[in-house]
Amino acid sequence: MKLNWALGGSFAGVDGAEMRASNERNGASGIWLTLEDWGLDATALLAGIGVFLLWGLVRPWGQVFPRWTLLLRGRRVPRWLPLTPALLGAGTLAPYGVVGLGYVMLCTTGVTTIRKGDFATATDALMVSWIGVSAFAVYGVALAVAARSYWRRTGG
Numbered sequence: 001m002k003l004n005w006a007l008g009g010s011f012a013g014v015d016g017a018e019m020r021a022s023n024e025r026n027g028a029s030g031i032w033l034t035l036e037d038w039g040l041d042a043t044a045l046l047a048g049i050g051v052f053l054l055w056g057l058v059r060p061w062g063q064v065f066p067r068w069t070l071l072l073r074g075r076r077v078p079r080w081l082p083l084t085p086a087l088l089g090a091g092t093l094a095p096y097g098v099v100g101l102g103y104v105m106l107c108t109t110g111v112t113t114i115r116k117g118d119f120a121t122a123t124d125a126l127m128v129s130w131i132g133v134s135a136f137a138v139y140g141v142a143l144a145v146a147a148r149s150y151w152r153r154t155g156g
Contacts (some may be wrong), residue, residue: 001131003044012128013120050139056082057146063154079154083147090144093133097137104129 004011032042056062062082065072107114107126119125 001128002041005041012124015123030106035130047135047139048144053082053085053089054092054142054146057086057143057150062150079151080149086143086147086150089129090140092140094144097133097135097140100133101137102127103135 002009008015015108018122035042035045056077062079065075065077067073103112104114104126106112107129114122114125114129118123119128
């Protein structure tokens, strides 16, 4: 969704130019705006790094540096290197996503309302919220499960 906006596409009644204008109004730094000029959304880039971390926690190259890491290849990966960001990410993203899902559920059922913000309608804002908080919740739980597995496999 965010990558689509960065590439100038439209989703949920918002096109990429509107999203960029919103980012500029909200004080996004020059580096994030430059990435958007190249068609890269910062959050999509960070999500890619997060997927790389998840793969490292469950694949063998997460325990021993692979051959494409020229100076480090063949050496053991220090446990703290993948576990620190994984545990920090799981500890923040999972609760944020789960609480967010509860809030979006309340908005969907009409118990409370959601601000439409930059979106054309509250329904569009609700759809984007469902996508966003679901992604945070799923990714946070996946990080927790993968970190626990890595912890057990690499423990002394």
